[in-house]
């Protein structure tokens with residue numbers, strides 16, 4: 310294509326929506342009853358790309374006030390250039406947190422726009438290493454009654470054929486360990502002996518408590534212990550990792566590459582987690598995956614499954630994608646073209662649809678300015 314016909318990014322718009330949870334939810338260290346989504350649309354060449362992040366409404370102001378001016382007018386092909394400009398633009402606002410969530414939403418929209426302009430699935434534009442992206446069912450909130458948890462896990466394992474599930478533990482900052490142990494045993498009873506069982510304490514336990522409980526969880530066949538202690542306690546993660554047979558994982562609060570570099574280099578995890586809607590979008594998630602590979606680690610996609618599916622397929626050291634109850638529900642409410650996790654994997658790009666293959670539901674399209 311001749312240079313003067315290169316499409317430019319002509320505009321961004323942002324919309325915020327808050328979706329109540331279907332029941333009150335909590336993990337070991339936080340409770341919530343709604344989720345806020347910041348949706349970004351990037352326009353150019355007569356087409357529109359869609360990106361999003363799960364973040365407070367303030368992320369939308371960051372998009373409008375600090376980021377839009379950095380990408381509007383750029384070539385739609387030069388997504389990493391736009392990403393770099395956005396990262397530089399938030400210097401004084403502070404990159405980790407809301408600013409990085411905002412950058413992520415814009416970056417995802419820009420990659421989607423580029424793939425749509427080239428009429429390619431995003432997985433084809435990035436280049437695939439796999440057709441199928443394994444997923445694991447993620448929910449099992451500490452607020453769930455035992456029958457609710459059993460129904461959710463049973464639906465994933467026995468209904469959809471997803472052979473990996475994760476529940477929350479560490480209830481009330483680790484002060485309800487007996488119930489944690491009981492729920493883990495109940496989860497194993499529901500899913501049967503062969504499905505993989507994961508737990509996520511969201512940093513609720515102390516180091517020694519995590520080691521003691523980790524040994525007990527292992528008796529129920531738990532093979533993945535996420536954030537057994539705070540993910541800021543890299544030494545503690547390493548202590549727990551060295552003491553237990555199961556994998557220790559963390560990384561969901563990684564907003565920039567130095568965070569992932571410190572975590573990987575300290576030997577804190579067996580598998581690095583990264584969230585494409587937080588870490589700086591597709592551009593930075595690919596770099597986090599390369600960084601993990603350099604340390605001999607696999608990478609797992611944290612939440613926002615439809616934002617991860619295509620980039621996950623492009624990475625050779627990818628382990629699995631979190632099929633998170635809240636976000637699966639919200640992405641199905643927002644978008645047409647959502648993926649089918651039947652059999653335990655999604656197949657991004659299999660239908661040949663351009664970009665990430667999602668379109669806003671018509672009523673939401675009308676709600677945009």
Ligand SMILES: [Mg+2]
Nearest residue numbers: 509511535561
């Ligand atoms: Mg987690």
